[in-house]
Amino acid sequence: MRIAVFRKAHFNAAHRLHNPSWSDAKNDEVFGLCNNPSYHGHNYELEVKVVGEVDPETGYLIDLKILKDIIKEEVEQRFDHKNLNIDTEEFKTLNPTAENICFVIWKLLRAKLDEKYDLSVRLFETPRNFVEYPA
Numbered sequence: 001m002r003i004a005v006f007r008k009a010h011f012n013a014a015h016r017l018h019n020p021s022w023s024d025a026k027n028d029e030v031f032g033l034c035n036n037p038s039y040h041g042h043n044y045e046l047e048v049k050v051v052g053e054v055d056p057e058t059g060y061l062i063d064l065k066i067l068k069d070i071i072k073e074e075v076e077q078r079f080d081h082k083n084l085n086i087d088t089e090e091f092k093t094l095n096p097t098a099e100n101i102c103f104v105i106w107k108l109l110r111a112k113l114d115e116k117y118d119l120s121v122r123l124f125e126t127p128r129n130f131v132e133y134p135a
Contacts, residue, residue, distance in 0.1 A: 001053065001054045002051065002052065002053055002054075003051070003052075003053075003054055004049055004050065004051045004061075005049070005050050005061050005062060005064065005067070006047055006048065006049050006050075007047075007048045007050075007064060007067050007068060007071060008045065008046065008047055009046040009071045009072070009075060009076055010043065010044065010045055010046065010076075011044050011046070011075060011076050011079050011080035011081075012041060012042070012043050012044070012080060012081055013041060013042065013044060013081070013083070013084050014039040014041040014082070014084065014085075015040070015041070015042075015084040015091070015096040016034070016035060016036060016037065016039045016040070016085050017031040017034040017035055017095055017097060018031065018035055018085075018095065019095060039083055039085070042126065044079075044101070044123060044124065044125060045123075045124035046071070046075065046105065046121065046122070046123055046124075047121070047122040047123075048067065048071060048109060048119070048120075048121055048122075049119070049120045049121075049122070050062050050113065050118070050119055051117065051118040051119075051120075052116055052117045052118060053116070061117075062113075062117065070109060070112045070113070071109070074105075074108040074109055074112060075105055075109070078090075078108075079101075084101070090104045091104075098123055098125040098129065099131050099133075102121055102122075102123040102132065102133045103133050105121050105123065106119065106120075106121040106133045109121065120132060120134055121133055
């Protein structure tokens with residue numbers, strides 16, 4: 001039986017959208033208020049979807065406690081209450097757009113999950129703005 005399980009998580013983080021190779025004027029034009037040199041923050045909501053075959057012996061696709069612990073270690077502890085541009089290695093040179101944050105989270109989780117699982121990540125930057133990888 002092929003099925004999907006979901007785990008939700010939450011983290012708060014600050015960031016600044018900025019391309020250092022552009023002028024201040026162009027950064028302001030493209031990123032607007034999100035280019036604030038003093039940064040700004042979001043209450044990110046994360047949905048992780050794992051798809052695969054149910055283990056006939058356990059009845060589980062994946063033990064959700066294991067998935068919870070992976071998300072906590074790889075996402076929450078790494079990004080919660082951090083300035084993504086300053087406090088994290090992942091975004092020292094990568095613009096922390098919602099798209100890039102989502103993809104980075106997917107890569108971090110993908111590295112910890114067995115290849116037998118399909119994985120997708122949905123990241124809500126606001127209740128109305130969200131991204132998903134893979135699309």
